[in-house]
Amino acid sequence: MRKKYADLFFVELGSNENTYGPSPRAREVILDNLHALHRYPDPLGADLKKAIALKHSIKPEQILLGNGSHELLMMIAQVFAGPGSQVLASQYGFAVYALAAQCAGAELVIANALPADAEQSRGHDLHALSSAINEKTRVVYIANPINPTGTWYSSQAFAEFIERVPANVLVVVDEAYLEFVTAPELQSALALSNAYQNLIVARTFSKAYGLAGLRVGYIVAHPECVAVMERVRESFNVNLLGLAAAEAALGDDAHVQWVLEKNAAERAWLIEQFQSRGLKCGPSQTNFILIDFQKDSADIEAKFVNSAVVLRPMRGYGLPSCLRVTVGNRDENRQLLKILDEVMA
Ligand SMILES: Cc1ncc(COP(=O)(O)O)c(C=O)c1O
Known part of the structure; x- marks a missing residue:
């Protein structure tokens, strides 16, 4: 059954935006x-x-x-x-x-x-x-x-x-x-x-x-x-x-530096989390990670969307087995992993 979006914490991780916002x-x-x-x-x-x-x-x-x-x-x-x-x-x-x-x-x-x-x-x-x-x-x-x-x-x-x-x-x-x-x-x-x-x-x-x-x-x-x-x-x-x-x-170097430090830490943590679940991903020097599920990922993406987590499908790039995930903040990343565990189970 489709979940009600109103009950869910919406997590947008599809467009490589900066979750922390501007200065x-x-x-x-x-x-x-x-x-x-x-x-x-x-x-x-x-x-x-x-x-x-x-x-x-x-x-x-x-x-x-x-x-x-x-x-x-x-x-x-x-x-x-x-x-x-x-x-x-x-x-x-x-x-x-x-x-x-x-x-x-x-x-x-x-x-x-x-x-x-x-x-x-x-x-x-x-x-x-x-x-x-x-x-x-x-x-x-x-x-x-x-x-x-x-x-x-x-x-x-x-x-x-x-x-x-x-x-x-x-x-x-x-x-x-x-x-x-x-x-x-x-x-x-x-x-x-x-x-x-x-x-x-x-x-x-x-x-x-x-x-x-x-x-x-x-x-x-x-x-x-x-x-x-x-x-x-x-x-x-x-x-x-x-x-x-x-x-x-x-002009606000301190804010950007804070964003970059957060991103680097969350990126490393997420890669570790994906790899510990046996997923093929990374390396990345960006604010996103490409995961290769090594099988068509359309169903997986649909399950994420149904749970209010938006990821970017990669079929258009010739990578149907992959999804691209923006590195979010810790709350967003935890929600992502929670849904990932449900999807993989
Ligand atoms: C590699 C790359 N170049 C350029 C852009 C476009 O960025 P802008 O928002 O400046 O148009 C993006 C946006 O996702 C991007 O991923």
Whole structure:
């Protein structure tokens, strides 16, 4: 019999959101800005760009703000690829890269991922990716760490990869989850921004900064690349409250640090809990974990939904045996495990 949702503690672990929410300072500036809702936002987002530039020791001209990084990931293919050209991504890469290629009318080429039993299970194979580049390739989309696998590759491996990529091919490194990384061998690709004019790094305020609902993301790229995209984007693509909240959130290192510590501890605990139940999962450097049930997981997912725990099915990614689980807070994680035990029994 179907349970009544009203009796259940609803647990949303399907979209890799930040369960702890944004900095209290972001909430305060949102209230402070309510008097200005009838005004358009700053079309240049100058204050936020200045704050981001200061944070990463880059110039504001290297930054393009977006209505979430999703908007910018889509726009890159539309601006720089098109019919007759190719966009390259990895098997099991983030779904938006394929959509971006499709919307641009470009041919999507998928390089094989690492095998399931590799240390970085189903992660990007950077050698397969560089081997798939040809004269038609305009854009390569990769993530680090990777959604949906949670895996990663070292900064050294990335430095060697971008050396193999021709200078006229744009390399987009999607770092939506970079803040959650604790592995010392993985640092942001931003360190290479000045060395490679064809490097674009995408970041977001939706994850570690807890502002998914306000839709703010950005890319860091060569100023000429940014200038072209500035001409194409909508005039007021980032909203007033989003600009103010992102700037305030960026300034609250202590809050973000607290979120990251909580996430790292809960991530390690959850992986331990899954493994002690004989489940195949991890590793992860993100705020989510991919579990491989090693059989079709549709029924398992349905049982979770029926118990008010939302997880992300992976059939669309070609991984029907897997479910992706956001790392929640301890109460959410306990509820997840309680339902998992019922499901597995
Ligand atoms: C790898 C990756 N990139 C980008 C995004 C989009 O983030 P945003 O909220 O900034 O559009 C997501 C969202 O889940 C993601 O997983």
